[in-house]
Amino acid sequence: MFIEYTWLVPLVPMICFLLIGLIGRKTPEKGGYFAIAGALISFVIAALISYEYLTGDTYPNPVVESIQWFVIPGSTDFVINLGYYVDGLTCLMMLFASFISTLIFIYSIGYMGDQGERKNRYYAEVSLFLTGMLGLVVSSNFLEMFIFWEVMGLCSYLLIGFWSFRHPEGDAASANAASAAKKAFLVTRLGDVCLMAGLFILLGEFHSLDYSTLFDPANIAAVDSDMLTLAMFLIFGGVIGKSAQFPLHDWLPDAMAGPTTVSSLIHAATMVKAGVYLVARGYPLFIQNAEVMLFVGVIGGVTAFIAATMALNNMNIKKVLAYSTISQLGYMILALGAGGYLVALGMGMEGAEGAALITAGSAGMVAGCFHMMNHAFFKALLFMCSGSVIHAVGTEDMREMGGLGKHMKITSLTMLIGSLSIAGFPFFSGFWSKDLVLEIAMEAGHDGTVWFTVMWILAIITAFMTAFYMFRMWFMTFMGEEGHATQHCHGESPKTMTFPLIVLAVLAFGSGFLILFGLDAMVSFTVTPDAFIVGGGEAGGFHHFEHIFTSPYTYLTIVLALVGIGIAYLMYAKKTMNPGAFNKDGESWLYKALTKRWWFPDLYNQISWKLGYGVARGVNFIDRQIVDGTVNGLSGAVVGGGDALSKVQSGHVQDYSSIVLLGISVISVLFIVIAKVMGGI
Amino acid sequence: MDIPILSLLIVVPLIGAIATLFMGGEKQKYAKVVAGVFSAITLVLALLVLFADDMGALAESYAWIQTSAIAISFTLAVDGLSVLMVFLTALLVLLVVILSAEEEDRPNYFHALLLAMEVGLMGVYMAADYFLFYVMWEVTLIPMYFMISWYGGPRRHYAAIKFFIYTHVASLVMLIGIFAMAFEAAQITGTGVVDFAFSVINPAIAGASEMFQVLVFALLFFGFAVKMPVVPFHTWLPDAHTEAPTGGSVLLAGVMLKMGSYGIIRICLEALPLGAEYWQWVVIAIALLSIVYGAYGCIAQTDLKKMVAFSSISHMGMVMLGIGCLSEAGVTFAIFQMFAHGLITAILFMVCGMTGHKVGTREIPLLGGLAGRMPMYALFMMIGFMASLGLPGLVGFWGEFPVIFAFYEFVIANDALWLILFCLLSLMLTAGYYLWAMQRTLFGPETTKIDLTHAHDVSKTEGIALAVLVVLVAFFGVWPDAALSFIEPYVSALANMGVVI
């Protein structure tokens, strides 16, 4: 009974958006309460839907309902539908997206409290964003999904650029925000264009973009597999853009120019997960080709590693978190890629061996989604903690902080929980999911290709680096001597901000245990001859714990994490170890490479400048000088010809008669010539 | 219905134009009211046509010039292709009247020109006789010429005369094509009369020899291509737009450019299918060139309006691309893109045009941080830009995605998949120049290069005009079928004729 109203889930925030835009200005908090109410209502509806669906008879078959939207005519029409699609993955996504949004909107009441009229715009934009996110997850086809995908991109652009004019910190900051917003949009746009191209191929091959049509094995078998492979590569291009994967990852650190709540909501908890969601959602198509999955996995692994390196020496509290987000997204993609690789291999084989591989591989989906959810909680928490800190001290530079622990007890504690979770400290949520990720990568390396072993090694190193940089951040912020910004600290943040922190801290610690209650079954991936089914798998329960604690690699990661935390402690809390010794006081090549972000921004600039502006100036030159020059030249020639010819008119009447006689001669000659040519006379 | 509603669509603005023209002196402040009333009546009539039960039954025909050799009639008809353009014309004229409510410089002439332009535009979109079509085609020129000359920017003389002569040359070339078709049709039908009616010429010529169609297609296509305009016949457009007043630009880009693509579909496709097939690759090459070249042109511009003008070239290239596919999908969405571009570009030109008198300059490097001082202006500009770069959920996306998809189908069938890269590149570039422009005008530190103390935000009347367009852009973005339902029967009729596949 609730499931028929799934369309309300994105519609409620949409209505809130309109309300905030039209009348929000006149309400307290400039429409903030509308936003909270909208998110909350969406969450409640989502919870009811999920409950009904997961306990219903049809589970785990997806519930699909759609109406015909319009038709692209052709010999066989291409029908575009509009509808909703509910399965385990949808439930998971809409639940945590709406839940976290609710918390962040509450937090915003405090965090954005002093922004005056701008709040109206803020709440409108975040509501619209929530529409996009929830719309994305309930969409029943790729095109509908793509629309919401782009709506989110727009909101991301707007919110990154929230302070792109009249920035409280002055002109440089607003210029920076404007540029960051543009960069975010354009870089993701590159991915989106690839995604769009992928959709063309899918639409061309399947004559539909409905999930239910596309995920039907019979339909998949009927299409050109090469084109399908190409389509999936292209669609993954969209993922690379949206989820900030290598090599399009560089927009995300810049995106930190937006308000911290935005970073928390969009650039950590939800929107950047859309890419991961897309891979998970498109799994039935992605696993048709092992090469694609290998590519996905490798991109994930490399991203996780590269991003972590850049977090090592960054001094900006939000940017460290941003790199960490990229790195963790890399984990998720790696898990999906590795698992999918095994499934793809298994589908290519006959009999029990293949079936075993498929079963093993489907753990990748669980790992990816599980990590996605956990990450949403702990990264949202971390960002909101950092927001609390920034709110208190008014700077993002960690060198100016230090010793904040005394002033901000709740913040420091909740942030510690978040850091422990992301560092993979045992029993914290991040620990469980990260281990599942590492395990599936290991397995893919073992049963599949050696590439995944390499990825596994990178992932292990990343785990170490993660522990180090997270605690470096925590120690620099909350421990040690008081920096000069700390002296201006207002103390702990208001309740509207600490309340969400506490709630999220609980989840950041405890969400990992959800796997005991069948979360893995909800997002499991099953391959049957007539369908690919998400959800309804066998719940692993304690089996997971047993598995984790019997594996020697688990202990390796725990040790690495502890070592990382330990080094950070020695360097930044106890200061017995001098970081300068490792980087030659910032002079080493590697240190410079990291501060220059591996030269990615320069590369982007060069490419966009040369391919964009450089060519444009050439085109403009051609346009003015050659194309328009021809037009002007022709008209100039006519006018000039008129001037010249008019000089023949000398005013001397005998010149006229001479010309007449000349004309007569010419006419006679012409007459003879024409007659000869035509055979007369 | 007994009311000759299509004739009224021409007569009402004509009366309005004459009425406002003579409202000089003291009365001139009422000119805008009169113009508003007449354009509102026209819009109501257009809506009546739009929602008519049987559009075909509205057709009217009156004998005009009947000689022993020639039959010319005053024939008006609407179908799915034209009705959208009629609606768009009526709408934009009314909105421009609203937008120009504060025009102080000889408002009576301004509104007379607007309504005169509407006469021509309506005539072009409804004419079903080549003579009438051509007459109306040219009738649009003179008001536009004066609009640029009288109300334009510093280089208006150059721009106006360039616009006038360039497009006039093109229409004359088109006229030769029309002559050729008329005579050939007379010979084919053998009725002993050169009849200029669409209903006589189009079917007859569709059966003419390939050679003939190929040659005549070239003539007509040139005429229409200049109007659209496509590269390399586009250079009049940036100049005209840079100098034209806001209202003129809105109509020029919103509906006048569509005359070109309308002509291509109405004449080049309906009457010359073999020619279209022969030139298909050339059409596509020109379209791709326009799309990419226009987009690059935008990046290099420093004048906000000139940039939008170049973007029109790029987007009209998209229309051409859809037509060039000669497929049902391509033509359907090319028509949709015409409509979509009409709405979007109206917003863009309204916003960019008003920049000049709101801030004092349209030079992008001199602007910056306007969003702080002029939030509504920034909002409308952003919506316009976003719609134009094809943000899904707004109308521009439905003119772009399906057209490129149709082109994809075409290149797949012809083993030239790489051509799609041009389209994808243009999508990237489009986003690039719009965002870059926004970054430099709306965002960042507030400019100190110009005096912003007198800068004022969008006024109420301007806001109304813009809001109407924004609502429509969103409406058709969410429910494209509202427009597609008009287009599809027309295109399937084309398909039945074998013009498109």
Add this chain to the structure above:
Amino acid sequence: MDMTAIFGDYTAIAPMLILIVGALILPGIQLLSKNRTATWAVALVLVIASIAVNAMLIAEEFTGKAFDLYTYDAYTGLMVLIFQVVLFLGVLVSNASIETTRLHVGAYYALLLGATTGMMFVAGSMDLVSIFIGVELTSISSYALVSLKRKDSRAAEAAVKYVIIGGMSTALTIYGISMLYGLTGTTVINDIAAQTQLTGMNWMFAIALVSMIAGYGFKIAAVPFHMWAPDVYEGASTPVSMFLATGSKKMGLGVFFQIFLIMFVSGTACSAIAGPEVQYLFAIIAAFTMTVGNVVAIAQNNIKRMLAYSSIAQAGYILIVMAVMSEYALAGGLFHMFTHVFMKGGAFLIVGALICAGIGEKISDYRGLAKRAPFLAFAMMLFLFSLAGIPPLAGFTSKFFLFSSAIGSLDGVTSQWVWLAFIAILNSAISLYYYARVVKAMYVEKGTSTEKVSIPAPFMVAIVICVVAVIVLGVYPQIVFDLCEAAAAAMFA
């Protein structure tokens, strides 16, 4: 009213007779009454009477001969009508124009009427002798007309040039006629046509042809025989310029039609001799005429001179008829001649009216005219745009018929003259450039004076007539085009 009952055997020449009578009595009236307005009124009444008679004849679809010399048919009727309209416009304004009121008005009106008589005489002649006489009557009267603007040195200079060049053209013509006469032994065009078919092409015929094309080419101001025209039109008083540009030019074109169309196409259908060659020759002349006319017009700053070049170009368009040589083309050409009277005549009239109001002939003098004289500026714009062929004005409609005739006929497209149509069309576009310059000066540029302009009433009447004609003939060309078709049919019968 039955015209034959009134005029009897003289019905065919009745319109002409009235004018001849007028030409004879008007100097006397002036002498006796010493009142130029009275003379003017008599002249006007006579012209109107002549028009009325001709209109009745046309309405009756009268055909007939007078003295085996003069044939009145639909073609003659139309041509006569054209000349009469020109004369009417010219006479109407002459009493108001400061350029013509100080003349010896009796002689002036007599010459105007006499010149028109010559034109009308040509229109009905099918014999080279009578054509020659008619043309000379017109020419000699025009020399005098140009020179009549006494105390004006420019008019004197123009008249010198006109008479010298005109004399040469007469000599060339008559030399050509003598050759043709020697070849065929007759001066009746139909007989010549029949004879030349027998003799075939030879050098004498070629010389005759070229000489006659040159000789009558002067009257048309076809390139390269056009060079007198701008000087003369500039120098003469404006009503006379208008009369020459719209009237005498059309007589020349009429002569072309009557001689060459009959010789090469109709009647004896002797296209076997030199038909296609002559067509190409005319096509080339037409192409050059329109191109040179238009291109040089761009360079002009004097509006009368610009209009002179523009009428050279217009003659080039009409020469398309001589290239295509079809009935439809002739109908289109005649229609263009008819509309040309109003648009070019109207433009000259406005120039003349403004001279009366103290505004000069330079284009720069027209700056800001739209403010000073809104109606005149508007009318001028209509005439110029009509000349440029912008719909829905008369010039467009007539060009529509004329140019289309170069593309094809009822038998489908004839690719032979498509190139000529292209040149014509490009020229049409070029012409827009200089017409728009005037429009720009009037409407866009700011003038030094803002004083309102008032012009004499007769000018206003004449201009209004032209405006109405330009619009009506553009929107509803049916009636006049029917006449043109009938005329063309009569010619080709």
Add this chain to the structure above:
Amino acid sequence: MIPIEYYLVLGAILFAIGAYGAMTKSNAIVVLMCIELMLNAANINFVAFGAFTTDIMGQVFVIMSISVAAAEVAVGIAILLNAYKMRKTTELDDEQLRTLRW
């Protein structure tokens, strides 16, 4: 009997002389006279042709032509007189008679 070619050649020569004079002589009156020569060349042709075909039309035409030429010269001289009053010259290559140009 003198062959007709002789007449024609005479006519042609006369025409050529006239044309040459009309183009080179600077005095307008001389030019007018040269034009008379050209007209008379045609008259010779007419008379010759008329004589050889025994057709009266040739002679008639000559009479016509001569009278037309007389009228023309009359008007021409009057015009020159007028011009001389205005410009004090009858030299065609004088700047005074070349003001209307370009």
